[in-house]
Amino acid sequence: MKSAVIVFPGSNCDRDLAVALEQVTGRKPAMVWHRESELPDGVDFIGVPGGFSYGDYLRSGAMAARSPVMQAVKDAAARGVPVIGICNGFQVLTEAGLLPGALMRNARLSFVCRPVPLRVENSQSLFTAQYGAKEEIVFPVAHHDGNYQADEATLDRIEGEGRVAFRYLDEVNGSARRIAGILNDAGNVLGLMPHPERVIEPAHGGTDGRRLFEGLLETVA
Amino acid sequence: MKARVFITLKNGVLDPQGKAIHHALEGLGFSGVNDVRAGKMIELDLADGTSDAAIEDMCRKLLANTVIENFRIERLETA
Numbered sequence: 233m234k235s236a237v238i239v240f241p242g243s244n245c246d247r248d249l250a251v252a253l254e255q256v257t258g259r260k261p262a263m264v265w266h267r268e269s270e271l272p273d274g275v276d277f278i279g280v281p282g283g284f285s286y287g288d289y290l291r292s293g294a295m296a297a298r299s300p301v302m303q304a305v306k307d308a309a310a311r312g313v314p315v316i317g318i319c320n321g322f323q324v325l326t327e328a329g330l331l332p333g334a335l336m337r338n339a340r341l342s343f344v345c346r347p348v349p350l351r352v353e354n355s356q357s358l359f360t361a362q363y364g365a366k367e368e369i370v371f372p373v374a375h376h377d378g379n380y381q382a383d384e385a386t387l388d389r390i391e392g393e394g395r396v397a398f399r400y401l402d403e404v405n406g407s408a409r410r411i412a413g414i415l416n417d418a419g420n421v422l423g424l425m426p427h428p429e430r431v432i433e434p435a436h437g438g439t440d441g442r443r444l445f446e447g448l449l450e451t452v453a
Numbered sequence: 454m455k456a457r458v459f460i461t462l463k464n465g466v467l468d469p470q471g472k473a474i475h476h477a478l479e480g481l482g483f484s485g486v487n488d489v490r491a492g493k494m495i496e497l498d499l500a501d502g503t504s505d506a507a508i509e510d511m512c513r514k515l516l517a518n519t520v521i522e523n524f525r526i527e528r529l530e531t532a
Binding site: 290291294298326327332333334336337338339340341379381382406 | 466467469470473514515516518520521
């Protein structure tokens with residue numbers, strides 16, 4: 233699997249994601265700076281990492297979503313290349329219009345940083361095929377703007393189409409219907425606030441994230 | 454030429470910041486505040502002759518996230 237990790241000024245989970253990808257795929261991802269207008273040839277997986285791109289100026293992910301590299305990411309997504317956006321990456325993907333809805337300030341206004349239990353709502357996707365149906369797993373979250381909101385019609389549609397990939401078991405940040413992660417309509421773009429790349433090996437305190445990358449490797453490679 | 458863009462959350466979109474400000478005002482003893490909504494104002498210094506359509510385009514493409522926000526443009530008379 234030839235993967236690429238996008239790096240914005242203020243990204244800070246890009247290295248975690250790179251390490252996770254290298255451990256699982258055995259191959260170092262290409263780190264692609266936001267000013268690039270093209271992705272390396274033959275990329276078959278793109279990761280948009282967490283962090284605080286552009287200092288969260290204007291809105292979280294707003295500036296990053298308009299940076300030159302994102303056009304290349306959009307083009308690749310349209311060709312069916314799998315794209316994952318984690319935390320700030322999820323915010324970037326919604327701002328870029330690759331995923332519906334928006335991520336707003338946490339309902340209680342506080343930064344939330346702890347492991348949270350999740351339910352895998354769709355275990356048939358490109359990203360979640362290694363999980364059992366409705367399996368309960370734990371990923372850490374670390375965010376201030378993770379409150380997922382969309383209008384009722386959009387929420388009904390993504391629920392109906394099985395595009396809610398992960399749901400919080402408990403109240404975490406005020407997200408509508410406790411949505412933690414969603415898929416695009418084609419199923420090749422996933423955005424989620426929790427961090428699978430931070431639970432890859434036992435030393436992390438959990439390994440539930442590993443199967444997400446293993447599943448990708450199996451489908452993509 | 455200057456213009457101001459006022460960005461506000463759409464009706465019905467929960468505004469935790471506005472709520473916190475509301476509570477703080479009540480804590481300071483201000484009564485009679487029914488609700489608080491927080492937004493932002495962006496001031497643009499523009500070349501003369503910049504069209505309304507161009508400013509609207511700026512709002513739609515970057516300044517506002519129209520999934521959750523409304524915007525209103527106000528042109529300022531040059532002194």
